[in-house]
Amino acid sequence: MLKLGCGVLGDLLSADRGYRGPAVPCGNGHEAVFVSYRDKVLDTVLGPVTLNRAWYHCKTCKHGLAPRDAELGVAGTSLSPGLTAMNDKAAAAGPFAGAASMLEDLAGVRLTVKRTERAAEASGAAHAAQVRDRSALIAGRKLVPMPPRPVPDMLYGVIDGTGVPMTARETAGRDARARTAAPAPARSSSPSSSPSTPWTRTATRSATGPPPATSPPSSPPASSRTWSRQKGSAAAPSTSGS
Numbered sequence: 001m002l003k004l005g006c007g008v009l010g011d012l013l014s015a016d017r018g019y020r021g022p023a024v025p026c027g028n029g030h031e032a033v034f035v036s037y038r039d040k041v042l043d044t045v046l047g048p049v050t051l052n053r054a055w056y057h058c059k060t061c062k063h064g065l066a067p068r069d070a071e072l073g074v075a076g077t078s079l080s081p082g083l084t085a086m087n088d089k090a091a092a093a094g095p096f097a098g099a100a101s102m103l104e105d106l107a108g109v110r111l112t113v114k115r116t117e118r119a120a121e122a123s124g125a126a127h128a129a130q131v132r133d134r135s136a137l138i139a140g141r142k143l144v145p146m147p148p149r150p151v152p153d154m155l156y157g158v159i160d161g162t163g164v165p166m167t168a169r170e171t172a173g174r175d176a177r178a179r180t181a182a183p184a185p186a187r188s189s190s191p192s193s194s195p196s197t198p199w200t201r202t203a204t205r206s207a208t209g210p211p212p213a214t215s216p217p218s219s220p221p222a223s224s225r226t227w228s229r230q231k232g233s234a235a236a237p238s239t240s241g242s
């Protein structure tokens with residue numbers, strides 16, 4: 001069955017051999033000229049498929065390329081995008097050796113541990129670069145991320161950590177600890193308030209600002225603990241009764 005699928009996929013991919021004229025842009029401002037048709041063995045979810053596609057070469061860069069590879073998302077790699085995604089999932093679940101044998105057990109695809117590792121690390125690096133680029137665009141106000149749906153009715157900002165490394169120049173004349181740990185303005189009563197750590201107060205203040213007088217005085221972690229306890233204690237009698 002896999003062999004049949006593999007054959008069909010091979011025929012489909014061979015339908016376009018990727019000839020894009022006598023010359024194509026090399027990507028660095030030059031022209032790469034057509035050389036010949038070359039084979040590339042591509043590992044896919046269905047098994048290995050041989051891709052015969054047009055190969056171009058740039059004299060200035062001394063570097064070859066196949067436009068068809070880029071179109072199929074396999075430039076610089078010999079794993080298909082589908083198998084790459086499968087490999088990423090398996091590699092994220094545990095050691096690379098386990099990922100390679102998992103791929104073989106579940107999909108019948110045999111990859112060496114080294115290939116599993118290389119492919120997963122390349123995917124990780126590409127994803128990290130994507131996140132960095134996106135963050136830079138958002139920080140530069142060139143990209144406005146769409147809000148999630150449904151929009152949450154409350155957000156908590158939590159800073160988790162015991163210290164932030166600072167240079168002497170940044171802390172000159174400032175008592176950073178006293179500022180972040182300063183008590184919130186005039187709360188009339190807080191009967192259930194546990195001894196708040198500095199980060200808790202910082203989180204509460206940065207998330208909601210000075211709270212209105214009627215708002216409950218509990219901090220976010222305290223309220224979530226209360227909720228889970230209530231849920232647990234409410235469930236307990238019903239299970240014991242039945």
Ligand SMILES: [Zn+2]
Pocket residue numbers: 026027028029030031058059060061062
């Ligand atoms: Zn070039």
